[in-house]
Amino acid sequence: MENGDLRTRDVVRELKSTGTASRVIGLTGAPGAGKSTVTSALVRAFRARGQRVAVLAVDPSSPFTGGALLGDRIRMQEHATDGGVFIRSMGSRGQLGGLSAATPQAIRVLQAAGYGVVLVETVGVGQAEVEIASAADTTVVLVVPGMGDSIQAAKAGVLEVADVLVVNKADRPDTQATVRDLKGMVALATGDWRPPIVPTVATSGDGVAELMQALDRHDAWLDESGERARRRLARARDEVTAIAFGLLARRLTVPDELAETVAAGGCDPLTAAERLLAAAGFTF
Amino acid sequence: MENGDLRTRDVVRELKSTGTASRVIGLTGAPGAGKSTVTSALVRAFRARGQRVAVLAVDPSSPFTGGALLGDRIRMQEHATDGGVFIRSMGSRGQLGGLSAATPQAIRVLQAAGYGVVLVETVGVGQAEVEIASAADTTVVLVVPGMGDSIQAAKAGVLEVADVLVVNKADRPDTQATVRDLKGMVALATGDWRPPIVPTVATSGDGVAELMQALDRHDAWLDESGERARRRLARARDEVTAIAFGLLARRLTVPDELAETVAAGGCDPLTAAERLLAAAGFTF
Numbered sequence: 001m002e003n004g005d006l007r008t009r010d011v012v013r014e015l016k017s018t019g020t021a022s023r024v025i026g027l028t029g030a031p032g033a034g035k036s037t038v039t040s041a042l043v044r045a046f047r048a049r050g051q052r053v054a055v056l057a058v059d060p061s062s063p064f065t066g067g068a069l070l071g072d073r074i075r076m077q078e079h080a081t082d083g084g085v086f087i088r089s090m091g092s093r094g095q096l097g098g099l100s101a102a103t104p105q106a107i108r109v110l111q112a113a114g115y116g117v118v119l120v121e122t123v124g125v126g127q128a129e130v131e132i133a134s135a136a137d138t139t140v141v142l143v144v145p146g147m148g149d150s151i152q153a154a155k156a157g158v159l160e161v162a163d164v165l166v167v168n169k170a171d172r173p174d175t176q177a178t179v180r181d182l183k184g185m186v187a188l189a190t191g192d193w194r195p196p197i198v199p200t201v202a203t204s205g206d207g208v209a210e211l212m213q214a215l216d217r218h219d220a221w222l223d224e225s226g227e228r229a230r231r232r233l234a235r236a237r238d239e240v241t242a243i244a245f246g247l248l249a250r251r252l253t254v255p256d257e258l259a260e261t262v263a264a265g266g267c268d269p270l271t272a273a274e275r276l277l278a279a280a281g282f283t284f
Numbered sequence: 285m286e287n288g289d290l291r292t293r294d295v296v297r298e299l300k301s302t303g304t305a306s307r308v309i310g311l312t313g314a315p316g317a318g319k320s321t322v323t324s325a326l327v328r329a330f331r332a333r334g335q336r337v338a339v340l341a342v343d344p345s346s347p348f349t350g351g352a353l354l355g356d357r358i359r360m361q362e363h364a365t366d367g368g369v370f371i372r373s374m375g376s377r378g379q380l381g382g383l384s385a386a387t388p389q390a391i392r393v394l395q396a397a398g399y400g401v402v403l404v405e406t407v408g409v410g411q412a413e414v415e416i417a418s419a420a421d422t423t424v425v426l427v428v429p430g431m432g433d434s435i436q437a438a439k440a441g442v443l444e445v446a447d448v449l450v451v452n453k454a455d456r457p458d459t460q461a462t463v464r465d466l467k468g469m470v471a472l473a474t475g476d477w478r479p480p481i482v483p484t485v486a487t488s489g490d491g492v493a494e495l496m497q498a499l500d501r502h503d504a505w506l507d508e509s510g511e512r513a514r515r516r517l518a519r520a521r522d523e524v525t526a527i528a529f530g531l532l533a534r535r536l537t538v539p540d541e542l543a544e545t546v547a548a549g550g551c552d553p554l555t556a557a558e559r560l561l562a563a564a565g566f567t568f
Binding site: 233259262 | 297523543555
């Protein structure tokens with residue numbers, strides 16, 4: 001399915017009928033924020049509740065292939081002998097639709113395989129953050145103290161996508177200042193849900209219980225507010241669109257001659273695009 | 285054109301016939317790497333050569349709208365009274381194809397307006413880096429000393445897209461270690477062009493002359509090696525594809541009922557995608 005193989009079509013069709021939905025939690029943050037450590041701590045916490053957990057580690061900068069094996073192995077160490085944990089690294093670069101196309105289908109498979117919790121972890125500045133939020137029920141954004149620049153840059157995106165804000169590595173000196181900054185941001189947020197700010201030291205486990213509480217509160221709010229239904233509707237829409245474009249991409253390959261004509265200035269790109277569509281049976 | 289207004293079609297068609305191509309230089313790097321400062325230093329250097337310079341500051345995490353005005357104003361200060369400099373901030377989030385769809389068309393307009401140099405600046409971890417590289421003749425990747433995690437995370441992407449590597453803020457203590465790391469990466473690169481590593485302190489102007497030399501050497505190499513023609517062909521292909529998908533996106537809106545059926549599990553997303561395409565006149 002990661003490879004976009006057409007033979008997976010029949011698999012997708014069968015999967016529609018499987019039982020209850022998994023709880024999908026997205027984790028994103030800048031490189032170095034400790035995403036893997038927090039993810040690992042959450043795996044432990046959900047396992048302690050007896051739930052089966054799948055982790056999708058999506059790397060938007062890696063080519064879209066069958067998983068980053070080295071990454072899998074490193075991440076697997078702690079949970080390697082636990083049959084209730086499945087971990088998979090996926091690249092999404094070069095795939096039309098990127099995360100939007102691949103992630104929901106992977107989640108669908110994991111759900112069918114009986115993983116009640118799916119953690120989707122991705123490095124994020126920009127686009128990836130937004131896409132992970134569209135695939136998840138709850139999105140956790142990680143920041144670390146003292147990364148003022150990154151927080152500044154991420155502000156707009158963070159406010160829009162974060163359901164829970166984690167200040168990881170909270171044993172660092174400027175933790176209080178970072179928490180204060182984030183509180184100031186959250187105070188400006190509109191909407192019914194105000195993202196809680198949870199300090200953690202994931203390496204020692206400090207704050208993980210509080211993070212689990214925050215996740216549970218958000219999960220309950222999703223049902224009370226009707227937001228879960230809204231998000232799942234938006235997700236269905238995104239998934240259908242991404243698949244439709246994926247199907248079209250196979251048809252819409254720009255022929256060499258047309259690309260050469262455009263590069264040489266013999267045809268403007270818009271006219272070329274219309275010719276391409278016309279050749280594929282589309283008329284405007 | 286940023287807004288994807290259909291009336292710009294005729295403008296695009298007219299622009300095909302305009303004279304010489306602009307030199308397009310992409311600059312990317314993590315938040316805090318000093319992209320704006322380096323860009324500003326390059327504007328100064330190209331202006332000293334008498335060239336007209338346009339800057340496109342693309343923010344993939346901002347919604348796709350008519351420019352981040354505050355950003356424009358802050359960036360404009362140094363060059364505000366210089367008629368030979370044009371600066372524009374663009375968001376690209378939510379635009380199908382993102383950077384790939386909007387940037388080449390913006391470059392086309394700037395070229396037609398007589399800007400011999402176009403600097404495209406974007407924050408990048410992941411996707412954005414790759415997309416900027418596809419729109420630029422020369423891609424500059426900025427790193428700062430001591431950002432080990434970021435470098436680690438960006439390694440795969442950096443090696444593939446960087447034509448020139450800049451270690452900015454090179455007055456920091458771990459500069460030598462960072463340069464050594466990058467040299468180790470570059471030594472593994474295959475291909476005819478080995479990216480030079482240029483230390484700069486853009487705030488003081490140190491290293492900017494060396495950066496200009498590195499840019500000129502790469503520009504000359506693009507012609508000698510035939511790589512410029514290859515890149516422009518690839519760019520034409522990407523641009524035509526992005527425009528074609530943009531045209532299709534107007535047709536392929538998932539109807540509410542279909543999204544609801546998928547969300548409720550009454551139809552799998554692949555079948556829904558096929559229905560959507562069939563309704564739009566596409567058959568498989």
